[in-house]
Amino acid sequence: MTALIIGGSGFLGAELIRQARAAGHATAGTYTTKPGDASPIAWHPLDLRDVGSLAAVVAEVDPHIIINASSGGTDWAITAAGPIHLAMLAAKHGTRMVHVSTDAVFSGAAVHYDESALPDPITPYGAAKAAAETGVLAVHPNAVVARPSLIIGYGRSEHEQLVHGLASGAVDGALFTDDIRCPVHVADLAAALLELASSDVAGIHHLAGPDALSRHELGVLIAKRDGLDASRLPAGLRADSRLLGALDVRLNSQATQRQLRTTLRGARQFLRPGV
Template sequence: MDILIIGGSGYLGRELVRQARAAGHRVAATYHRRPVAAAGVTWHPLDLRDRRAVAALSAEVVVNAAYRKAEWATTADGALHVAAAAAATGARLVHVSSDAVFSGAARSYPETSDPDPVTPYGAAKAAAETAVRGLTPSAVIARTSLIVGDGGSVHETRVHALATGASGGALFTDDVRCPVHVADLAAALLELAASPYAGVHHVAGPDAVSRHELGTLIARRDGLDPARLPAALRAGSPDPGPLDVRLDCTATRSRLRTRLRGAREFLRS
């Protein structure tokens, strides 16, 4: 496949680039600040807010893994620009969305669930989904959860900082998600890109864990003392956001060869 990875310099983007190259695909990728050293990859600087710049890039398959939490213009408008470009060229689009589109009011969320965001970031991701659906009905919208790997993710970096006293804060015990390993997620996204499927897919791990439990699992794997991880409740805190958001991935798993491991498995010490 001829693949363009939007946000290729990010944590998920780098893994998508790596796996796509390993599979023998022709790969181009975009970056916002700096490219990544990756042999055989064509890098393009890109500001997703610039519709003309987005439209100037094309490929057989486009995977949009870019976002900026604090910026509607990148997360929402940028996704619209990518979808419009894909529609104009007939490209296969896989758009990476988030469980942030949900409020946590339901016990779990299957792929048929409508977004009900409670944060600006969740609203931007929900708006992006609407744009993608409207402009490219054949696209895959892949909602995922907390992305963790073998080091280097935002969540792992924060756990290390908390456990070593390098930063303050706490991990919430009432904030539950379904973390996914970055390698599993990237493999699933590339598999969906090569598939005939369209519409919303949920791509997350089967284990529902709190952010504090996730931190404990990371600390134990990395030889840190979990007892040093401060705990707190998100409910009533000044840090707003949904609490218990569990993605039901049953339908998506039935379509995938890729096995989505749970956090308790891939973080086993």
């Protein structure tokens, strides 16, 4: 089986490439600026805004599965339109596709969200991701849209690096006590995505851990795992800041978990010292 990982140079993309190769899949990855540290069979430069280039990469790789783990931030052409063009190509070629979305498609007003919840984003990024979800499933009804929460693992995630910077005093800032998510380990997430890609399920699937934690609680767990002084982590309230975004978003992944062999561990489990 040949797998094409869009955004293979990123944090999640690199783990997808590693696991796909370990499973024996011929794997190609794409990058925007430079190849990542992972070792696919081939790297392909790709700008999701360039439909011609996108078509050329898909035709050259001729994958059985495509996993879109790219991130274009608030750039609508990359984050919203790009995945839809990709889904159109996947549908044309009869290729299995998994599109990685986000919990930012929700406002937090309802706090608890399962797969039946309708998106109600309150940020430009969330709006772009919500548009991509709708478009992907409209043009490729057999595709999977996977929504993770905060992705953690191996000390390489943005949140883990921030915790180290705050604990050492190298960076300024605070970890919010009112900003709550359900973190997932990058290894569990990648395994679940590959499992979904190899199945015949379709539609929306939540891939978050079972533990709801504030950013500060998560930071404390990371600090304890890494032998840092957790008392040095500044606490704050997102509600008092000018940052846009939801406060409390808790993805319910129970329905998807029942379909998976992969266990989506909670942060209290995967961040235990020695794990």
